[in-house]
Amino acid sequence: DVKVTQSSRYLVKRTGEKVFLECVQDMDHENMFWYRQDPGLGLRLIYFSYDVKMKEKGDIPEGYSVSREKKERFSLILESASTNQTSMYLCASSSVGQGVPGELFFGEGSRLTVL
């Protein structure tokens, strides 16, 4: 089974702190994603990566950066956390499909609270 592991299930941080959220997948997937999920807004894409050291902005990249130094690991960085970044963060991975998008496999999520 595909496993996507997020380093922290629950975090509480203070405004202005730097926050690292890490994600590791064990299925050699090319694509990795970071979403945030907020009530009534669904899942919104922050960043995705289609290869090592490659990244593209999603729909809401402001205030976030990412790092992918190894194929299995994709990190989300909040340079200076703000209260409006309080959310559930979901990491996902997928393989490159043969003519169709691959299924997204999600991690368990990291619930971040910024005080």
Add this chain to the structure above:
Amino acid sequence: QKEVEQNSGPLSVPEGAIASLNCTYSDRVSQSFFWYRQYSGKSPELIMSIYSNGDKEDGRFTAQLNKASQYVSLLIRDSQPSDSATYLCAVNLGNNFNKFYFGSGTKLNVKP
């Protein structure tokens, strides 16, 4: 207008009934459609994917796609209390395999 729209619910159905979940999308070039189930406090998991017009059945689940009407639905037959969850519709445009748009989800309650 949101790219993917779902009724937030909750949709309540009695055990054994058919639950019908609906989703509309705005972009006519959308190519691929997915239904994810998310239990409270858990992450989404894929139930069905559908790529062409018509019905696709998998056990108690049937996905229906009508590209002309920009409409995709999920039917759950013989609903069970364990089906109680939020169901997310996701759409992929096709010109970018990495771009999935998610609806905000419909909460389903199946009452014993």
